[in-house]
């Protein structure tokens with residue numbers, strides 16, 4: 633049996649698929665969240681963006697929870713041996729920061745909408761009850777968290793993507809751990 637069969641060098645195919653679906657969705661959610669609140673948007677366009685954002689955010693929450701559950705049974709492959717220790721630690725911190733901020737964003741968005749007494753169409757169609765009471769102060773607090781946490785999320789994404797591109801150009805075997813999104817690559 634080869635060493636690679638015992639210690640895989642790539643993330644599992646399902647992990648890679650989850651990573652790229654999540655990444656695409658996050659990259660879409662942030663501008664939609666900002667643009668949908670701008671003055672002067674047509675009502676129908678604004679409603680559509682809100683529906684996309686709220687329901688997309690709930691799907692993202694489910695995807696992140698699925699990723700964390702899947703991670704607990706399919707751990708990440710060990711880091712490439714040539715990587716300096718500080719880079720391994722930095723990548724670890726940023727990646728867990730990303731998971732944390734995605735949870736903060738999705739949960740605060742959910743609470744802001746539900747405590748404000750607004751619908752989340754997909755969950756309503758599935759008859760999922762609200763997990764938070766209707767409360768204006770709670771909705772306001774969640775809104776403040778949602779609005780401010782985005783800066784932390786964007787900063788982490790910039791560091792993460794910057795480091796990933798640096799590795800991709802250096803062709804040092806880090807980027808190919810998560811690429812391609814499906815198949816053996």
Ligand code: HEM
Pocket residue numbers: 651654655656658659703708723727728730731789792793796797806807808809810
């Ligand atoms: C924008 C949203 C993104 C999020 C939230 C995100 C999140 C993550 C997380 C949490 C991991 C760790 C996987 C795990 O062990 O569970 C990871 C790995 C990785 N991501 Fe992203 N990612 C995003 C976008 C990108 C982009 C655009 C690129 C490439 C340009 C990229 C490249 C990578 C690479 C190369 C790894 C593997 C790093 C390693 O082997 O340690 N990511 N990403």
Ligand code: HEM
Pocket residue numbers: 658661662663665666669685686687688689690692734735737738739740741742744745752775778779780782
């Ligand atoms: C990871 C998932 C999410 C990301 C990255 C995200 C991102 C954003 C961003 C960047 C804004 C603009 C904030 C501002 O301009 O102050 C925003 C606004 C908003 N988001 Fe999200 N969001 C997510 C999940 C959700 C969810 C799950 C909901 C509701 C179910 C939601 C509901 C809202 C609402 C209603 C606004 C408008 C601001 C307000 O009235 O509070 N978001 N979002």
